[in-house]
Amino acid sequence: MTDRKLGKGALALISALTVAAPLAAIPGAAAAYVFSNVSIQGNQRIEPATILSYLDLPRGQNVSAGDLNAALQRLQGSGLFETVQLVPSGGTLTVKVAEYPTINTIAFEGNKKLKDENLAEIVKSKSRRVYSPAQAEADAAEISKVYASQxxxxxxxxPKIIKRDGNRVDLVFEVREGDLTEIERIGFVGNRAFSDQKLRNVLQTKQAGILRTFIKRDTFSPDRLPVDEKLLTDFYRSRGYADFKVQAVAPEVARERDAFYITFKIQEGPRYSFGKVNTISEVPGVDAAEFQAQNRVKQGEIYNPTTIDTTIRRMEALALRKGLNFVNVEPRITRNERNQTLDLTFALTRGQRVFVERIDIEGNTTTLDEVIRRQFATVEGDPFNPREIRNSAERLRALGYFSDxxxxxxxxxxxxxxxVDVNVEEQPTGSLSFGASYGVSAGVGFNLxxxxxxxxxxxxxxxxxxxxGSGSKSSGLTFVEPYFLGRDLKARVQLWYNTTDRLNADYNTRSVGFQTGMEFPISESSRLELRYKLSKDTLSDVEKIHVDPESGERVGSSPILYLEQGGYFTSALGYTYSYDSRTAGLDPLNSYRLRFSQDFAGVGGDVKSVTTSIYAGAESNAWRENVTFLAEFEAGAVHMLSDQNSRFLDRYSGNGKIRGFEPNGYGPRDLNAPNEDALGGNYFWALRTEVQFPLGLPEEYGIKGGLFADAGSVWGLNNVNGATDESGNGRSNIVDDGMHVRAAVGASLFWTTPIGPLRFNFAKALAKEDYDKEQAFDLTISTKF
Structure with a gap:
């Protein structure tokens, strides 16, 4: 490429010379010039009329040197010509131009991280169009900007050009990609309530750590800084710091441009609690007492804007139910600096009578308009409520269908x-995931x-x-319609096919079935699901107790399991009530979950039973939110009807209920059977407690520790004496199905890695039976890539 030249420097020199030359030929600055003819030379593609339109000088009239210079600048600024000269000669003004060449091809060199086709979509210079140095420089800047965003x-x-014949050039963008500019340090100035480590965990941007090769959030992106500012603001204000603000964000790049140091200068302000809370009405005929009942702000609670917003939504909804249009709920806050409280008054005021004429939706090419419109409680003709429009936009963002x-x-x-103009920008909503999982007992598994x-x-x-996995296979199909019949009614259909092959036991299982249900809200934080399930569950390959002719030893599984072999259909109706305090988001430090379920089998099928389960969970953050406490309790019972006995696949196994024990490692067991397989139980309960805390390591390593203590039991069989041994004499089995409490304590190590979250559990059983199977160590990993 010996004839390649820099477009910018050479063209600047040429432009300077061509501007100076005509001015030298113009008479003195004070003199006037009159011409009657215009001669255009050098144009090949550009029409003379186009050149005359840019020239824009009158014929037969006095033209000053300034007028000629302005005309020259207009022609030069058109971007059509490489050089321009104005030569006054008698009554003729000669315009000499040299057109820019045509772009033959556009090429990219040196790029590895971004493909040619990706870069071609960025540049606006195109083949077979006029080459513009300014546009080429702008294209280069856009490419650099894309690299910077990564x-x-x-x-x-x-940008460089290679001259070809026929006044053509090849435009080549030479790219030097450079290394990733990683964030070496994120610091904070002005924080007293929370440590740097805690605040760094709030941000979307992360520091570079030992896994910097895989983690992409540790590269600097200016677009993430506004998001980080909002995350910090939301974090502080939801914890009582009503005056918090980010005063400045100072990103500094290292001299080598290979590292960034970001400092957030913040002002926390005092932490406020709610003081006096009341409701007043400034609308004649509207009783404030009715609206006060919708208040969710309690005196003495830590200030949280979400709590205020929830109360306003409830009050506005009540006003609409009562037919009170154009009633606004205005929160009026009075600060008490001395005792750091906020007195809050919800004022019912008369708003302006404004209606929604229409809602225009743009930007959606895949998503149907009705999917967007159903997130709006407001329709055409309704009273205009700015808060409801903002809430609707937030609901749209939460769907995950749109990037903006x-x-x-x-x-x-x-x-x-x-x-109301609604502009959306769609993003990919489908994913194909390949994954791997690992458990000490289950072994290595793969999923798609x-x-x-x-x-x-x-x-x-x-x-x-x-x-x-090792000894198990599962497959499933799930379809969910979140707005069945155009209402907040979630319809669900599930199909599954699961098998186990000697998974910690001397038998095989198979389950195939489907379930369909409807779920709908019954309050702000609770939902109810109604469902129907039909399945066929099979227990097979249970070895009957006998004497091995080669070893002379007794082998085989319990007669209870042997008699329960075969497949049976379960047809059941059920419901689940669930409550989750996180839905309302009123308390960012504490959350509670409750679930109660019942399934009634016997609507056809072979099984007649009532299965009841309950779950309660709580999570709390303390010590500046660096320590997390978790507690879970769950229990279940299978009650057989019509004098039926429960079967193995109806009963609880205790799998995953208590750490420190293998799957099928505790619960009722036939001690007379050689294999001593677990039989499962009709009842179970489990209590799990855990505390998670930092270990003092840099948070970018993603490592923290935990301690746990679990307790529980699986017990109860309908019939322990009906099975006979291998002799057929009807001798009672030695079955222990009592409610024996098992307990274990242990420590955990959590490590967030690019291949998935790893959890190392080290457990010690404190209360167990002699026949239980312990598991002192467990490693779990689950990932998608």
Whole structure:
């Protein structure tokens, strides 16, 4: 490429010379020039009329040197010509131009991280169009910007041209990508309530750690800084710091441009609690007492704007139910600096009579309009409620279908009408995931999942999954319609096929079936699901007790399991009530979950039973939220009807209920059977407690520790004496199905890695039976890539 030249420097020199030359030929600055003819020379593609339009000088009239210079600048600034000269000669003004060459091809050199086709979509210079040095420089800047957004601030892009015959050039962008510009340190100035480590965990941006090769959030991206500021603001204000603000964000790049140091300068302000809380009405005929009942703000609680917003939504909903349109709920806050409390008054005021003329939706190419509209409680003709429009936009963002959602209003046809413009930017909603899992007992497993959460743009969810492990295989299909019949009614259909092959036991199992149900809200934080299940569950390959002719030893499993072999159908109706305090988000430090379920089998099928289960969980953060406490309690019971006995696949096994024990490692067991297989129980309970805390390591390593203590039991069989041994004499089995409490304590190590979250459990059983099977160590890993 010996004839390649720099477009920018050479063209600047040429431009300077061509500007100076005509000015030298113009008479003195004070003199005037008159011409009657214009001669255009050098143009090949550009029409003379186009050149005359840029020239824009009158014929037969006095033209000053300034007028000629302005005309020259207009022609030069058109971007059509490489050089321009104006030569006055008698009554003729000669315009000499040299057109820019045409771009023959566009090429990229040196790029490895971004493909040619990706870069071609960025540049606006195109083949077979006129070459523009300014556009080429702008294209180079855009390419550099894309590299910078990926953390390569040291990237350099130089546009160069190669001359070809026929006034053509090849445009080549030479790219030097450089290394990733990682964030070596994120610091804070002005924080007293929370440590740097805690605040760094709040941010989307992360520091570079030992896994910097895999983690992409440790590369600097200016676009993430506004998001980080909002995350910090939301974090502080939800914890009582009403005056918090980010005063400045100072990113500094190292001299080598290979590292960034980011400092957030913040002002925490005092921590406030709610003081006096009351409701007043400034609307004649509206009783404030009715609205006060909707208040969720309690005196003495830590200030949280979410609690205020929830109360306003409840009050506005009550006003709409009562037919009180255009009633606004205005929160009025009075600060008490001395005792750091906020007196809060909810004022019911008369708002302006404005209606929604229409809602215009743009930007959705896949998602149907109805999927977007159903997130709006407001429709055309309704009273305009700005808060409801903002809440609707937040609900749209929470769907995960869009990378950006903007809802803005503008004046409608009449002064009392507004038009709501909803602009969305869609993002991919489907994923194909390959994964691996590991457990000490289950071994290595692999899984494949194909999911789409906006199927055909209808907002429906589809998931197809396959998983295999040591001794187990499972597959399933799930379809969810979140707005069945156009209402907040979630319809679900599930299909599954699961098998186990001697998984810590001397028998095989198979389960195939489907379940369908409807779920709907019954309050702000609780939901109710109604469902129907049909399945066929099979227990097979149970070895009958006998004497091995070669060893002379007794082998085989319990007669109880042997008699329960075969497949049977279960047809059941059920319901689940669930409560989750996290839905309302009123308390960021504490959360509670409750679930109660019952399934009634006997609507056809072979099994007649009532299965009841309950779950309660709590999570709390303390010590500046660096320590997390978790507690879970769950219990279940299978009650057989019509004098039926429960079967193995109906009963509870205790798998995963208590740490420190293998799957099928505790519970009722036939001690007379050689294999001593677990039989499962009709009842179980489990209590799990845990505390998680930092270990003092840099948070970018993703390592923290934990301690846990578990207790529980599985017990109860319908019939322990009905089975006979190998002689057929009807001798009672030695079955222990008592409610013996098992307990274990241990320590955990959590490590967040690019291949998935790893958890190392080290456990010691404190209370157990002699026949229980312990598991002192367990490593679990689950990942998708």
């Amino acid at each position: 953390g390569r601030l040291a990237a350099r892009v130089d 959602v903007q809802a803005e209003t503008r004046q409608g046809t009449n002064p009392d009408q507004v038009i 999942s194909l999911s789409e959460k906006n199927f055909l743009g209808r907002g429906q969810q589809v998931n197809l999954s396959f998983a295999t």
